Amino acid sequence: MSTDSPVISRRWWPRSMASRLYLILFAGLMLAQGLSFGLLYFERMQSATAVMFNTLEHDVGTSVAVLDRLPAAERSRWLNRLERDNYFYILGSGEPGDRLTTQRSRDVLALIAKEVGPDYRVYGNTISMSPERYQVHFTLHDGTPLTLQITPHMKPLAAWLPFVFTLQVILLLVCAWLAVRLATRPLATLAEAADAMTPTANGPRIPQDGPAEVARAAKAFNTMQDRIALHVKERLHILAAISHDLQTPITRMRLRVEALDESPEQQRIIDDLHELQHLVKEGVAYARSAHGDAEKPMKMDVGAFLESLVFDYQDVGQPVNMADTIAITATVRPQALRRVLVNLIDNAIKYGGSAEVALHRAAPDAFTITVSDRGPGIPEDELEQVLQPFYRLESSRNRDTGGSGLGLAIGAQLIASIGGHLQLANRDGGGLQAVITLS
Numbered sequence: 001m002s003t004d005s006p007v008i009s010r011r012w013w014p015r016s017m018a019s020r021l022y023l024i025l026f027a028g029l030m031l032a033q034g035l036s037f038g039l040l041y042f043e044r045m046q047s048a049t050a051v052m053f054n055t056l057e058h059d060v061g062t063s064v065a066v067l068d069r070l071p072a073a074e075r076s077r078w079l080n081r082l083e084r085d086n087y088f089y090i091l092g093s094g095e096p097g098d099r100l101t102t103q104r105s106r107d108v109l110a111l112i113a114k115e116v117g118p119d120y121r122v123y124g125n126t127i128s129m130s131p132e133r134y135q136v137h138f139t140l141h142d143g144t145p146l147t148l149q150i151t152p153h154m155k156p157l158a159a160w161l162p163f164v165f166t167l168q169v170i171l172l173l174v175c176a177w178l179a180v181r182l183a184t185r186p187l188a189t190l191a192e193a194a195d196a197m198t199p200t201a202n203g204p205r206i207p208q209d210g211p212a213e214v215a216r217a218a219k220a221f222n223t224m225q226d227r228i229a230l231h232v233k234e235r236l237h238i239l240a241a242i243s244h245d246l247q248t249p250i251t252r253m254r255l256r257v258e259a260l261d262e263s264p265e266q267q268r269i270i271d272d273l274h275e276l277q278h279l280v281k282e283g284v285a286y287a288r289s290a291h292g293d294a295e296k297p298m299k300m301d302v303g304a305f306l307e308s309l310v311f312d313y314q315d316v317g318q319p320v321n322m323a324d325t326i327a328i329t330a331t332v333r334p335q336a337l338r339r340v341l342v343n344l345i346d347n348a349i350k351y352g353g354s355a356e357v358a359l360h361r362a363a364p365d366a367f368t369i370t371v372s373d374r375g376p377g378i379p380e381d382e383l384e385q386v387l388q389p390f391y392r393l394e395s396s397r398n399r400d401t402g403g404s405g406l407g408l409a410i411g412a413q414l415i416a417s418i419g420g421h422l423q424l425a426n427r428d429g430g431g432l433q434a435v436i437t438l439s
Helices: 005-009 017-069 103-116 161-195 212-258 264-289 302-315 334-352 407-417
Strands: 087-091 123-129 132-139 145-150 298-301 320-324 329-332 355-363 366-372 421-426 432-438
Touching: 017 087, 017 103, 017 145, 017 161, 103 123, 103 132, 103 145, 161 212, 212 264, 298 302, 302 320, 302 329, 302 334, 302 355, 302 366, 334 355, 334 366, 334 407, 334 432, 407 421, 407 432
Parallel strands: 320 355
Antiparallel strands: 087 145, 123 132, 132 145, 298 329, 355 366, 366 432, 421 432
């Protein structure tokens, strides 16, 4: 239970760095913008309340004094002149209501009562709370009741304010998008370069510009590519030197053994020397397979190329057939592709007795070449492992049964070096199918 809870609680969290930065920046900016807007609105309300309290007491005191001194017949004509946004006067006792309930209404009543004095017998009552509405009652010197009805409210927001707020939010989002894009673009470029990296350092070189951290990472990546290329080159030179140095003593040993009297022991020694020579050649072939992209690409008819290869096998009596083909013209490296196909076809003949070659369109810009057989196949859990160097399905070190463990590894590495992919799969009804995907 405890192992699943972190996964469930983080399902809402985006997986990509760009999305996470967008979310963090957007949430932070919106929170800051909302807080600023709330504080400004609160400050505006406080200021307006302070101004209202400051002017209300003097304005009401003056208005009540004016109405008290006017003749009773002229007072009604002055009511509109003394009306304000939040309050107006009524000649009469007003409406019945409850005692004042809010602190603000009690403060207003106290200010007015202090301003006009005790002669007017000031008191107040609440008429309603939604919206808030209360009245302040006076008694003029001639005994006429006067009511001040107050409806406190803030002045409405300016019509242009929502548009300004929306424009600010859009501007913040654009700035956040630009900041995230500038921050994540070098990482995306680095990931693309890493995916396209080859052992020969022919992959894309990352520009060493931009911020100091990005330039440093780009320089380190380019240096790493150069070091990998140097290590692979040294490995090739070492294997080539070993091959050259071993060929001469192996040849001398074969000549000396062949000069001996024929015997079963002599034949076993010759077979061992032949296997040793084969291992040396395949080791060099595997090292050189990493440099398949050194060949110049050529535009050619892939179907005709495969038919020519199949006919070469048929001319020497090998059971190789062309199952399916279509007209595909593509730019490929023919020598590297031929080496891989020969390797796969030889394996199919060796372990399956025959080989079938087919060409299919996998996508508008990609195609597949399959080499199939009806042999014993490969266990499902070992389909990926057999593409690793020196991995063999059989424990025997006999080349005729177990092989050297480099054949499929050479093909996989050579295809990868020219931008393709090799995948193995068992066929329905028995057998193995090797699928080469190129674009």
